[in-house]
Amino acid sequence: xxxxxxxxxxxxxxxxxxxxxxxxxxxxxxxxxxxxxxxxxxxxxxxxxxxxxxxxxxxxxxxxxxxxxxxxxxxxxxxxxxxxxxxxxxxxxxxxxxxxxxxxxxxxxxxxxxxxxxxxxxxxxxxxxxxxxxxxxxxxxxxxxxxxxxxxxxxxxxxxxxxxxxxxxxxxxxxxxxxxxxxxxxxxxxxxxxxxxxxxxxxxxxxxxxxxxxxxxxxxxxxxxxxxxxxxxxxxxxxxxxxxxxxxxxxxxxxxxxxxxxxxxxxxxxxxxxxxxxxxxxxxxxxxxxxxxxxxxxxxxxxxxxxxxxxxxxxx
Ligand code: FAD
Numbered sequence: 363x364x365x366x367x368x369x370x371x372x373x374x375x376x377x378x379x380x381x382x383x384x385x386x387x388x389x390x391x392x393x394x395x396x397x398x399x400x401x402x403x404x405x406x407x408x409x410x411x412x413x414x415x416x417x418x419x420x421x422x423x424x425x426x427x428x429x430x431x432x433x434x435x436x437x438x439x440x441x442x443x444x445x446x447x448x449x450x451x452x453x454x455x456x457x458x459x460x461x462x463x464x465x466x467x468x469x470x471x472x473x474x475x476x477x478x479x480x481x482x483x484x485x486x487x488x489x490x491x492x493x494x495x496x497x498x499x500x501x502x503x504x505x506x507x508x509x510x511x512x513x514x515x516x517x518x519x520x521x522x523x524x525x526x527x528x529x530x531x532x533x534x535x536x537x538x539x540x541x542x543x544x545x546x547x548x549x550x551x552x553x554x555x556x557x558x559x560x561x562x563x564x565x566x567x568x569x570x571x572x573x574x575x576x577x578x579x580x581x582x583x584x585x586x587x588x589x590x591x592x593x594x595x596x597x598x599x600x601x602x603x604x605x606x607x608x609x610x611x612x613x614x615x616x617x618x619x620x621x622x623x624x625x626x627x628x629x630x631x632x633x634x635x636x637x638x639x640x641x642x643x644x645x646x647x648x649x650x651x652x653x654x655x656x657x658x659x660x661x662x663x664x665x666x667x668x669x670x671x672x673x674x675x676x677x678x
Pocket of ligand 1: 410411412413414456457458484485486487488489504505506507538539544545546547548552553554556569570571572598
């Protein structure tokens with residue numbers, strides 16, 4: 363079922379979460395062990411991230427180094443199929459522009475259509491780790507906007523080289539939004555302008571980058587509504603669980619901790635103390651979002667299902 367249908371069929375805020383495919387070599391059982399405890403909160407869908415290749419240098423044994431392309435977390439599509447099969451709920455694969463030509467994108471979408479996947483989160487992807495600037499693959503989409511346009515055309519039966527009006531896809535298309543602005547955007551206004559273009563091109567729902575200050579989400583939603591973005595805007599939140607997160611999350615995701623949170627985190631000396639602060643903050647954030655009737659709360663688990671469960675227990 364489409365995310366938009368799940369939302370319109372639900373009287374209350376929906377619980378959902380996002381998982382990462384396991385590192386190469388790890389089994390899917392580890393993933394199930396993280397999902398199982400969250401099933402009691404009845405998520406109607408689970409997002410599965412997509413991880414592109416990165417470059418590593420391997421010793422050749424003769425003093426030379428060889429540049430090799432490595433994908434550490436493959437398996438997004440297979441995991442979606444496994445989730446749909448095991449839990450009988452929807453799985454939402456993330457699909458990125460980076461590393462895909464338009465032909466490869468089309469083939470990936472055809473695979474998803476055959477699998478019965480109804481929703482796809484369409485993203486540009488970050489620059490490859492060793493590069494400063496995002497570079498599209500040859501013949502690939504440069505922005506999420508272009509990917510959404512390609513998906514929208516497929517939804518109308520227009521494939522890259524064929525028109526098959528009898529067999530269009532019917533994807534519900536998700537896109538990313540940034541309550542604190544995307545880090546490359548010149549300012550909030552240009553970022554919102556491009557978000558509006560993504561919506562006009564066919565996006566059906568927005569999932570936000572994580573944020574720790576609900577006022578930033580509420581202000582973002584207000585600005586979106588003012589420029590005519592009327593689709594659901596799903597807030598994404600992340601429990602802080604380790605001392606490492608204190609510097610990693612702001613650096614990697616370009617988000618700020620509000621003073622009340624940073625003051626509490628500054629006092630923490632152990633991971634357990636951080637986990638407690640993160641749990642209390644997450645509960646308060648989720649409660650306020652739910653009280654404001656957000657359609658869904660999307661939890662970034664990043665492999666920390668237990669912390670998400672602690673928050674969900676107090677809120678759902
Ligand atoms: P875009 O919407 O293309 O925007 C990128 C930048 O370009 C922005 O600064 C925007 O303002 C600007 N821009 C947009 N359109 C245009 C245009 N037409 N002309 C000029 N400028 C433009 N990454 C992954 O690799 N895998 C994942 O699974 C993944 N999941 C994510 C899930 C969510 C909910 C979010 C919020 C992010 C996720 N990301 C993921 C990260 C995402 O890929 C990065 O944030 C990436 O840098 C931008 O992706 P986007 O889809 O927002 O890009």
